[in-house]
Amino acid sequence: xxxxxxxxxxxxxxxxxxxxxxxxxxxxxxxxxxxxxxxxxxxxxxxxxxxxxxxxxxxxxxxxxxxxxxxxxxxxxxxxxxxxxxxxxxxxxxxxxxxxxxxxxxxxxxxxxxxxxxxxxxxxxxxxxxxxxxxxxxxxxxxxxxxxxxxxxxxxxxxxxxxxxxxxxxxxxxxxxxxxxxxxxxxxxxxxxxxxxxxxxxxxxxxxxxxxxxxxxxxxxxxxxxxxxx
Amino acid sequence: xxxxxxxxxxxxxxxxxxxxxxxxxxxxxxxxxxxxxxxxxxxxxxxxxxxxxxxxxxxxxxxxxxxxxxxxxxxxxxxxxxxxxxxxxxxxxxxxxxxxxxxxxxxxxxxxxxxxxxxxxxxxxxxxxxxxxxxxxxxxxxxxxxxxxxxxxxxxxxxxxxxxxxxxxxxxxxxxxxxxxxxxxxxxxxxxxxxxxxxxxxxxxxxxxxxxxxxxxxxxxxxxxxxxxxxxxxxxxxxxxxxxxxxxxxxxxxxxxxxxxxxxxxxxxxxxxxxxxxxxxxxxxxxxxxxxxxxxxxxxxxxxxxxxxxxxxxxxxxxxxxxxxxxxxxxxxxxxxxxxxxxxxxxxxxxxxxxxxxxxxxxxxxxxxxxxxxxxxxxxxxxxxxxxxxxxxxxxxxxxxxxxxxxxxxxxxxxxxxxxxxxxxxxxxxxxxxxxxxxxxxxxxxxxxxxxxxxxxxxxxxxxxxxxxxxxxxxxxx
Numbered sequence: 001x002x003x004x005x006x007x008x009x010x011x012x013x014x015x016x017x018x019x020x021x022x023x024x025x026x027x028x029x030x031x032x033x034x035x036x037x038x039x040x041x042x043x044x045x046x047x048x049x050x051x052x053x054x055x056x057x058x059x060x061x062x063x064x065x066x067x068x069x070x071x072x073x074x075x076x077x078x079x080x081x082x083x084x085x086x087x088x089x090x091x092x093x094x095x096x097x098x099x100x101x102x103x104x105x106x107x108x109x110x111x112x113x114x115x116x117x118x119x120x121x122x123x124x125x126x127x128x129x130x131x132x133x134x135x136x137x138x139x140x141x142x143x144x145x146x147x148x149x150x151x152x153x154x155x156x157x158x159x160x161x162x163x164x165x166x167x168x169x170x171x172x173x174x175x176x177x178x179x180x181x182x183x184x185x186x187x188x189x190x191x192x193x194x195x196x197x198x199x200x201x202x203x204x205x206x207x208x209x210x211x212x213x214x215x216x217x218x219x220x221x222x223x224x225x226x227x228x229x230x
Numbered sequence: 231x232x233x234x235x236x237x238x239x240x241x242x243x244x245x246x247x248x249x250x251x252x253x254x255x256x257x258x259x260x261x262x263x264x265x266x267x268x269x270x271x272x273x274x275x276x277x278x279x280x281x282x283x284x285x286x287x288x289x290x291x292x293x294x295x296x297x298x299x300x301x302x303x304x305x306x307x308x309x310x311x312x313x314x315x316x317x318x319x320x321x322x323x324x325x326x327x328x329x330x331x332x333x334x335x336x337x338x339x340x341x342x343x344x345x346x347x348x349x350x351x352x353x354x355x356x357x358x359x360x361x362x363x364x365x366x367x368x369x370x371x372x373x374x375x376x377x378x379x380x381x382x383x384x385x386x387x388x389x390x391x392x393x394x395x396x397x398x399x400x401x402x403x404x405x406x407x408x409x410x411x412x413x414x415x416x417x418x419x420x421x422x423x424x425x426x427x428x429x430x431x432x433x434x435x436x437x438x439x440x441x442x443x444x445x446x447x448x449x450x451x452x453x454x455x456x457x458x459x460x461x462x463x464x465x466x467x468x469x470x471x472x473x474x475x476x477x478x479x480x481x482x483x484x485x486x487x488x489x490x491x492x493x494x495x496x497x498x499x500x501x502x503x504x505x506x507x508x509x510x511x512x513x514x515x516x517x518x519x520x521x522x523x524x525x526x527x528x529x530x531x532x533x534x535x536x537x538x539x540x541x542x543x544x545x546x547x548x549x550x551x552x553x554x555x556x557x558x559x560x561x562x563x564x565x566x567x568x569x570x571x572x573x574x575x576x577x578x579x580x581x582x583x584x585x586x587x588x589x590x591x592x593x594x595x596x597x598x599x600x601x602x603x604x605x606x607x608x609x610x611x612x613x614x615x616x617x618x619x620x621x622x623x624x625x626x627x628x629x630x631x632x633x634x635x636x637x638x639x640x641x642x643x644x645x646x647x648x649x650x651x652x653x654x655x656x657x658x659x660x661x662x663x664x665x666x667x668x669x670x671x672x673x674x675x676x677x678x679x680x681x682x683x684x685x686x687x688x689x690x691x692x693x694x695x696x697x698x699x700x701x702x703x704x705x706x707x708x
Contacts, residue, residue, distance in 0.1 A: 099524070099528075121521075121560060121562075143562055143564045143598055143600065144562070144564055146564070147564035147565065147566050147600070150566040150567075150602070151566050151567065179600075179602070182564045182566065182600045182602075183598060183600040183611045183613050183657070184562065184596070184597075184598025184600065184611075184613040185613070189654065
């Protein structure tokens, strides 16, 4: 991160969405939109040249060969995703922003490396706080993404991991956190509800994100395979 | 049957480079238009064709047979076909112009038809005609044309029957361009049946007359040849008819799909855009319209097909969409798991709807709805961010909460719990536990008790009735 102001790149094929997001985030002095791109190739190039802290990434983008386009941008920016990118700069975090309701598209982008998913109907202040959260390395789960996760890990069917580290199932606590997020609870409300700290909630959410990205659970694998992510 | 005229009625057509289809034009015909059509098709003078037909008629009736055969098989047309412009003036020929010179219109009713005779079919027809003539001449050589005039009758009957049947098939083919009605179809069936009956009678007459077995055998061969020829002509014809119908049907399906899309876009997107333009001054209205349209369009594009409508998830989404539309507030709906929709599921959705309407009315956006169907029941939550309310303070005449939510859940052996968290909104929890658990494990403080215990402990000690009152049943009872 350079200084206190967070540098943001918006990758979305709709100019109206880009200008709308830009206008909404301009209310937050801690965020500066440094560049925009409208397709896969432009997105990959701009992320590499601008080296922002956070990329707001549309799930569906024109260009490229992998569907959804957002996951291809992530794949081609994989060198910047790690904690310590090869070129020595700070890592770039991606937050998916989409109107798409299709679970497989959202999961595909998450598995490709995005740190969270919010819908375009999100309010300006909520989006700004989500951007900050992602920049700090946390995961951002909207109620919808939490619902996808619960579905994908079969928690609706009562599958709960006995061991915390199991990749293919959620632990009891993670499931509780996901359920509360799906019910519309903010992180701090989840924390109060479960008598844990917000930091612990964030830890659980990050753990779920990790499982979402690494799990070989059948549903997730199938989704990813369909999108040629594996 | 039909006397062939020798008099030329038209100047001879010049020989044409590309062969026009064989049709029977109404224009310039004397009897059936066969000679004119044949002349145009072969590029010969009409005079020559007519003369040939007449002359060959005296050799075993060949000309007459050919004439009748072509009359039966060649489609009628309005004009003499031109080689370059097949459909020119034919497609749009008005029925009024059909009343041309028709001497024997009763045999084949004239209707403007498109001459659609492929070369392949003409070839088949030719083979059929040759076989037919082979059969006829075989029979003729056996009995002699002049000696046994009694045989002419059955032959004429056979030919007449065939002509009738074939003319009817011609009719059927052309009927596809015209409107088809039940009466027409019945008449068509009658005629085809009548034609076949006539053919059978003719064959029987022949067989009965020739008492000699050897003769009968030869006649049988002749009849088989005739029928074989007829079949040869008929088979590709029927095949094409069937194929045409098939092509037409799939084209119609595609057309219907296109029309469907156009109609949907018109009814939804265009109408909404018009409304948005009109109501541009009212942002709330515009937002509501746009939101409803977006959801509608997305549902239409990516949504599940209507045949799996009878699931809980689909029902929840549908009802919530309706609430959104009616009240103009965005409702975030998350559904996890799914199950078949039964009576209790319907009741749950109805209660959920009421709770959602309440939340929107009293608290406004954002409202979050979460429905989870698990192995031992369905749980639903409606969360809002309003100021909260005291269920006990609701007037007795307001049936919303008491009847529509709590009472309904009670009647269906479920529970409804309302938590009002001061400053953090209200959450309504609806639950319908499964009664005959497929899962042998009894409902224990297992998976679903986590958030429940959490929510009950969220109560403010000392004033439970004020801040949040479990209306029907405390969650700890699970």
